[in-house]
Amino acid sequence: MTGMNLSSAAFDDHTAIPCRYSGEGENVSPPLTWSAAPEETAELVLLCEDPDAPGGPFLHWLVTGIDPGATGAEEGQKPRGGLPWPNDFGRVGWGGPMPPQGHGPHRYFFRLYALSEPLSLHDRPAVDTVRRAVKGKELAVGTLVGTYQR
Numbered sequence: 001m002t003g004m005n006l007s008s009a010a011f012d013d014h015t016a017i018p019c020r021y022s023g024e025g026e027n028v029s030p031p032l033t034w035s036a037a038p039e040e041t042a043e044l045v046l047l048c049e050d051p052d053a054p055g056g057p058f059l060h061w062l063v064t065g066i067d068p069g070a071t072g073a074e075e076g077q078k079p080r081g082g083l084p085w086p087n088d089f090g091r092v093g094w095g096g097p098m099p100p101q102g103h104g105p106h107r108y109f110f111r112l113y114a115l116s117e118p119l120s121l122h123d124r125p126a127v128d129t130v131r132r133a134v135k136g137k138e139l140a141v142g143t144l145v146g147t148y149q150r
Contacts, residue, residue: 005035006112006142010075017108017146023089023098024150029061032079033072037114038139041068045113045134046079049127050099052106057127059088060095060108064119086124097148105149114140 010030011017019025037044044066050058067081078084078093087095099106115137121130 001138002038002140004037004112004114004140004142006032006110006144007034008032008110008144008146011146014145015147017097017148022096022148025096027094027096028076029073029078029094029096030146031073031075032110032112032144034112034142036071037068040116041114041139043115043118044068044070044079044082045115045119045130046073046082047109047111047113047127047130048094049109049111050097050106051109052099052103054100054103059125059127059130060097061087061093061110062125062130064121068114085121097146099148099150101150103149105147108146108148110144110146112142113138 008030021030046063048061062085063082065083066079070080073079084093089095113134
């Protein structure tokens with residue numbers, strides 16, 4: 001498995017996500033760019049999770065079916081060809097950081113998977129369900145981590 005470069009013009013890896021992208025701000029998804037996927041990629045999948053949430057991993061964004069030729073997503077937009085899923089706030093699409101007040105900094109892992117075959121997911125998949133579904137299908141993975149605290 002190879003690595004993909006995943007980055008954002010809004011924040012650097014392991015730095016604070018601006019309030020604009022949070023549940024306290026305008027709650028728009030941050031702009032993302034990534035390197036080209038391997039030629040044999042069937043689909044790209046984007047997952048954003050908060051592993052520091054009190055109840056276990058919290059799903060902030062899941063987009064499947066992204067065009068393998070896509071190299072990013074504009075602010076507030078889903079990646080080209082992508083199908084957004086419900087997040088753990090119960091809304092479809094991006095749900096910005098909103099950790100409990102005074103809980104300290106939370107980490108938000110953006111992961112982009114280049115998969116050898118399309119995912120088959122149902123209903124409202126949890127983070128662990130998505131991880132299990134991509135296992136063994138990953139051709140390349142890119143990771144970007146942002147932080148946020150209230």
